[in-house]
Amino acid sequence: MDAIQAALLGLLQGLGEFLPISSSGHLLLGRMLLGLTIEESPAYKMLDILLHAGTLIPVLVVFWKDWWAILKNPFKSKTLLLLIIASLPTLVVKFIFDDFIDSCDTGWFLGVSFLMTAVFLLVSEYVSTKKASKTDKPGFLHAIVMGCMQGLALLPGVSRSGSTLSGALLTGLDRKSAAKFSFMMSAPAIAGALLLEGKDAIENGWIKDLAVVPTLVGVLCAAVVGYLAIRFMLKLITKVSLNWFALYVAILGVLILALQLFGFPGVTPFSPNAVSTAVQSLPIMM
Numbered sequence: 316m317d318a319i320q321a322a323l324l325g326l327l328q329g330l331g332e333f334l335p336i337s338s339s340g341h342l343l344l345g346r347m348l349l350g351l352t353i354e355e356s357p358a359y360k361m362l363d364i365l366l367h368a369g370t371l372i373p374v375l376v377v378f379w380k381d382w383w384a385i386l387k388n389p390f391k392s393k394t395l396l397l398l399i400i401a402s403l404p405t406l407v408v409k410f411i412f413d414d415f416i417d418s419c420d421t422g423w424f425l426g427v428s429f430l431m432t433a434v435f436l437l438v439s440e441y442v443s444t445k446k447a448s449k450t451d452k453p454g455f456l457h458a459i460v461m462g463c464m465q466g467l468a469l470l471p472g473v474s475r476s477g478s479t480l481s482g483a484l485l486t487g488l489d490r491k492s493a494a495k496f497s498f499m500m501s502a503p504a505i506a507g508a509l510l511l512e513g514k515d516a517i518e519n520g521w522i523k524d525l526a527v528v529p530t531l532v533g534v535l536c537a538a539v540v541g542y543l544a545i546r547f548m549l550k551l552i553t554k555v556s557l558n559w560f561a562l563y564v565a566i567l568g569v570l571i572l573a574l575q576l577f578g579f580p581g582v583t584p585f586s587p588n589a590v591s592t593a594v595q596s597l598p599i600m601m
Contacts (some may be wrong), residue, residue, distance in 0.1 A: 316525075317526075318351075319351050321362075321532045324536075325369060325534065328363075328540075330542025332370040332541055334548060334560065335560045337428070337429065337565055339363065339366070340471050347422055347581050348581055349442040364508055364512040369541065373545050374499065374502050374545070376542065377542065377549075379399070383578055397457075397496070399503075420471060420499055424570050429472045429565070429567050429568030430565060431471050432472065432478070432564045433562075435464070435481040439481035439557065451492045452492065453483070456486050460483075461486075466476060477557075477560065477564075479497040481557075534540055
């Protein structure tokens with residue numbers, strides 16, 4: 316991997332983390348098209364985590380007042396409590412369905428995942444426009460539902476921000492507050508993934524396979540683009556329908572499925588064998 320490829324992946328991460336289009340899905344698609352597969356080097360899985368860590372920086376910068384308020388009074392902070400509650404469903408999903416989620420890292424489920432994101436966005440946009448009363452303060456119900464939706468976003472191609480935004484809008488949170496809490500939810504999710512995957516990377520010696528300069532370039536690009544994307548999305552969320560993002564990921568999902576079914580070089584095929592193996596990995600089937 317060279318610096319240009321890393322910068323491209325950083326760009327995809329920065330945009331995809333905060334626009335509801337799935338950063339993990341775009342990273343996976345980008346790596347497939349560039350020939351940077353996990354099968355070739357498991358270190359690329361660690362690269363994804365480091366690029367996500369790059370987008371943690373703008374979350375800390377943009378919402379620094381909120382984080383400072385939490386640090387000053389952590390035991391009295393409702394926001395911290397809600398963030399913890401919202402993180403728990405993700406941990407449960409990761410623990411129960413870890414093998415299935417890992418099987419999706421090859422990209423065989425990518426087209427379907429993008430279509431799932433499109434459905435979430437379409438449904439939440441429709442329900443949101445029908446709700447007469449909305450609240451601007453996240454509560455326990457919002458945190459639980461958004462946390463469950465974030466668990467689904469462990470699948471590459473299912474947008475984390477799109478899923479959590481959908482959960483917030485479905486439970487009556489207004490769009491600007493939904494976007495802010497969704498972005499803040501990414502901090503514990505990214506930090507947790509960095510710790511867990513970082514431990515595996517160190518134990519398996521994957522980090523030494525990553526070139527230092529390209530990795531730093533990618534992380535820097537993810538941070539800068541991520542900052543711009545947060546600012547853009549916070550202004551855009553109250554003015555633009557989520558249906559436009561749904562249309563984009565729906566088209567992308569159909570296109571990927573077509574490439575998979577026709578055996579496009581470099582794109583992992585969607586096959587009955589992959590489906591069968593993934594289903595057998597689910598705990599309920601054991």
